[in-house]
Structures are given as C-alpha cells and as structure tokens.
Amino acid sequence: MNVTRRPTVLLTGGSGFLGSLAAASLLAGEECDLLLPVRSHHGQDQLLWHIGFGLKTLGLELTPALRERIRFGPPLEAERLKELEAALEGAPLAEVVHCAGCLDYFDKATLEAVNVGLTERLVDLALRRKVDRFTYLSTAYSCGYLEGTAPEGPHPDPAADPTDYTRTKRAAERLVAGSGLRFQVLRPSIVVGTIEGQYTGKRYGLYQLWNGMERLLCKKWLPVLHVVAPQRKVSLLHQDAFQRAFMAVRRDLPEAPYVHLTSRYETAPTMRQIWDLWNQACARPREVVYYDKVDDVPLLELDSRQRAFLSLAWANLQISSRHWHFATGHLEALRQRGLQLDDVTLASTELCQRRFIEGSEVVQRFIQLYHRAA
Numbered sequence: 001m002n003v004t005r006r007p008t009v010l011l012t013g014g015s016g017f018l019g020s021l022a023a024a025s026l027l028a029g030e031e032c033d034l035l036l037p038v039r040s041h042h043g044q045d046q047l048l049w050h051i052g053f054g055l056k057t058l059g060l061e062l063t064p065a066l067r068e069r070i071r072f073g074p075p076l077e078a079e080r081l082k083e084l085e086a087a088l089e090g091a092p093l094a095e096v097v098h099c100a101g102c103l104d105y106f107d108k109a110t111l112e113a114v115n116v117g118l119t120e121r122l123v124d125l126a127l128r129r130k131v132d133r134f135t136y137l138s139t140a141y142s143c144g145y146l147e148g149t150a151p152e153g154p155h156p157d158p159a160a161d162p163t164d165y166t167r168t169k170r171a172a173e174r175l176v177a178g179s180g181l182r183f184q185v186l187r188p189s190i191v192v193g194t195i196e197g198q199y200t201g202k203r204y205g206l207y208q209l210w211n212g213m214e215r216l217l218c219k220k221w222l223p224v225l226h227v228v229a230p231q232r233k234v235s236l237l238h239q240d241a242f243q244r245a246f247m248a249v250r251r252d253l254p255e256a257p258y259v260h261l262t263s264r265y266e267t268a269p270t271m272r273q274i275w276d277l278w279n280q281a282c283a284r285p286r287e288v289v290y291y292d293k294v295d296d297v298p299l300l301e302l303d304s305r306q307r308a309f310l311s312l313a314w315a316n317l318q319i320s321s322r323h324w325h326f327a328t329g330h331l332e333a334l335r336q337r338g339l340q341l342d343d344v345t346l347a348s349t350e351l352c353q354r355r356f357i358e359g360s361e362v363v364q365r366f367i368q369l370y371h372r373a374a
Helices: 017-029 044-057 078-088 108-129 164-177 206-217 239-252 271-283 304-312 314-320 329-336 346-358 361-373
Strands: 008-012 033-037 070-073 093-098 133-137 183-188 190-192 224-228 236-238 258-261 287-291
Touching (some): 008 017, 017 033, 017 044, 017 239, 033 078, 044 239, 078 108, 093 108, 108 133, 108 164, 164 183, 206 304, 206 346, 224 271, 236 239, 239 258, 271 346, 271 361
Parallel strands (some): 133 183, 183 258, 224 287
8 A cells, every 4th residue: 555655844943933833833734744953952842842832822732643743853054964864865855944044133154154054055955855845934124224115025235234134134035036946935024922922932023122121121210211212113923923824825825935924014013102011011210211213312321221221222223213114915915815813013012011021020020119119
C-alpha cells in the first residue's frame, strides 16, 4: 500500500515570537510537517509551549498527533548547513518559511549576517531543492522613510532608513524576489498581545517602550513628565490577528507577492493616546510636556532618568515621529471574503498595557507607593 507523505516545510525562527505563531498556524491550517532549526540555547520544551499557545488562540491544542508533525533540526549557522540538508534527506521539501531575523537596531554586522547573509543561504538551499515556494517574513517598515503610502510591492531605495534593520530587511526582500523562486513577502507592522491582552513575545516594539518606562520612570514619582508623543497613528497588529491573516493569505492569496499585515488605520491609536493611557494608569504627573519629535526636547533641562529613557527609546521615538501608512488592499480583499480580524484600538491597547502593568512587580510597587500619596 502506498502511503502519501505530507510535504515538509522548513520554518526558520520557530523559537522566536512570530516564528512560533507561524508554526502554530501551519499546523492548524495545512497538512504539512515542520522542520524547525533550533539554536542550542533554546529549549525544545519552551518552543513547544509557544507553539501550543499559538494553537490555543486558534481554538486548538498541541495534541500528540500535531506534535508528531514537528521535527527539530540543527541551528542555521553557516558551518552546519550540511547537517540541516542531511535532516531534509528523504523529506519532500515543499517550502521554506523564513521567519528568522536579527532585530538589534545597532548591531550592523549581525543585521547584515542574519537578515541578508542567512537569507541568501536559504534562497540557495531552496533553489537546489526546487521548493514550490519561499515565504519571507519581513516588516512593514522595510519601505524606510518615504512620502505617502507604502505600496504592496517592491520598494525602491528611500531617502533614508530609520535603522539598519529596515535597510537589511529590504535587502533580504530583494534577494527573495530576484531568486526566480515563487515567493511571498509578508510585512507585519508592530505586533502586540492578543485581543485579550496576552503577549508571548520579547519586549520589542510597544513593549520595549513600556519596559523603558518601567525601568527608568518607575523608580520615583515625577511631577513633570517630558514625552515625545506626536498626534500620529501607530500601526499595530494583535498577535492572534497576525495568525489568522497569515493563514488566510496563504489559503486565499497564494499568488500575492507582497502583503501588508496591519490593523485598519482608522482604528489605530496615536502615540499621544498611548502615552496618555500610561500616565492615567501609572505615572500620574502633575504636568505633561508633549513634543512632536525628539529633536525638540531640551535634554539638558531634564533630570537624569528622563534623559536616560529618551536615550534608550531614541530610535523608536524617531520612528513614531514620522507618518507611516501602508497599503492594505490584499487584507481588505480577504475581509470582504469573510476574514474576521480584530483591529487594534485604543481600548485593546489599554488591555495590553493593563496586562503588562499587572505582570510587573516594579510598576505595581510604584503604584502602591505613589498613587496613595497622591
């Protein structure tokens, strides 16, 4: 009796935040096996927990049958690619889903090595194995600083980039698009917790901002707070919405080469509103001085903690000071076909913030000390 083997998907970055959510989505929505390269310092049990959480948001459990569809492979270091290829021997490799990447804004060498160099090696592997498709998880901000709306298409070189991160992601997109492979580039915006506020990622994006507030602005109450908080929309996406959009794009728009994944612009909160949420829930200063961009802040007039916070968050505050708008024609087409996605709103952002505050001993101690005094 002939037994039809499931196709194998090589998914990189499975131990990361979005990679584990993508892995859960593939298990939930497609009949495939997953090969997940895992770095030595990432435990398999931890990775499986994250995949399990991603399945729960889709109403499923990590059953033994689903667990059997996951294999772990060697890490993606250049010198171990032969081991990775050996792990693929005999497997009908159908696709590479490349979610691995470096997020360190300031480590130019690693950004080049991981975001560009690793992508180049995986494209070469995909070409040699003649895969059906190469899916690349990029970022909505790969467009760099441009005027108007970022298109769902290849990006020209912009006038400038916020960081080397966006530049190297754009370079990786070009490698994939120019490979001759059938490809799809997915560009999520800033991902936050689920619609219920649960967040399973590292402290990047909005959580990096809250982490800085926790570390530097919750040691002592500040009567006057100086914040960079322009009245500009912040493009956010709930992590469970990312999963549903990821699945729908693959199922219904497999030929769309570039797709932006973000909430509707109309529902998004502004940076000013996000700061106001924090001030109401935690900081409660007597006065807030708002600035539209970091260059307007009189740094020498501020106390050391506020200067340290601004230094820590400088890149993200620079990014939030610019206008960002992304074309979402593909996502809107999916909505018209019936895809239900929870947009990020001011209320759902507040719920994510509340979960962060409830989980922080530092913030809870600050509230107990200074809210009573106030």
